[in-house]
Amino acid sequence: MVIREIFFYFFMITGGIFAAITVIGLIRFPDVYTRIHAAAVVLTISAFFLTIGIAIYVWDFYLSLKILLISLFFLISNPMATHSIARSSYRKKIALPAIRTIDAYSDFIGEDQ
């Protein structure tokens, strides 16, 4: 009982800290792609931790399994959405990266920097 509560608090607090970092990064980073790094990818970790914490808190067989399936869908769907946002915003020239030290992708598309 007590051990379960310790795990619950650990997962919830870690997830909350990561969510706060996500929001700060969304404001502070300079261009679209670095913001995607902060927004989507750290958010995946925080959402995963929060769902696992809730599954531990509920501790009912069917309900916990359902919540774990939801966290699995997070892990599958989040990279795909991130990838498609980044790729389409580069290809349609909605927003090109502001800072870039090396850019191999513009050679692949066939245009100058």
Add this chain to the structure above:
Amino acid sequence: MKQKFLTFIIAFAIWIVFAGKITSDVLIIGVGAGLITTVFFHNMLLRSINHPKGWFNYFRVLLVVIVFIPVFFYEVLVAALKVSRHVIEKKPSFCPGIVKVKTKLTNITAITILANLITLTPGTLTLDFDIAERAYYIHWIDVRTREEVEARKEIIEQFEKWLEVIFR
């Protein structure tokens, strides 16, 4: 036929988990929905059913995946802490860039899963995949090296090793 049957079993099990209780109407709707899913998507879920080693192959894949899960979460956590450090710093000090990394994998499912793993690890983001050269284009938040070999070692090599074992 075996493939269709197994797909139906998996879809039905997931339906039972989502329904949360076993009564007659839940079972009837589950059979209907599972059959529809099976008819349309049976060739997507279990591609390697005709593997020469048969059932033993699935058992081996399951064992490797169970060993792989803690390794994966350790990597994701470390990378998330690295990105968090950039956020908290007083003046964000990173040099983002897009690098090109070639891969050795040939299986199309393995290539897709590797792209997802790269995106899921914070700090790297898959932009595109070139089929002719079998190369990923990766947006990297902190480009430490311009050499392709070292970038490959730093970003994808360990995940590639695991996926080579899984999709042998």
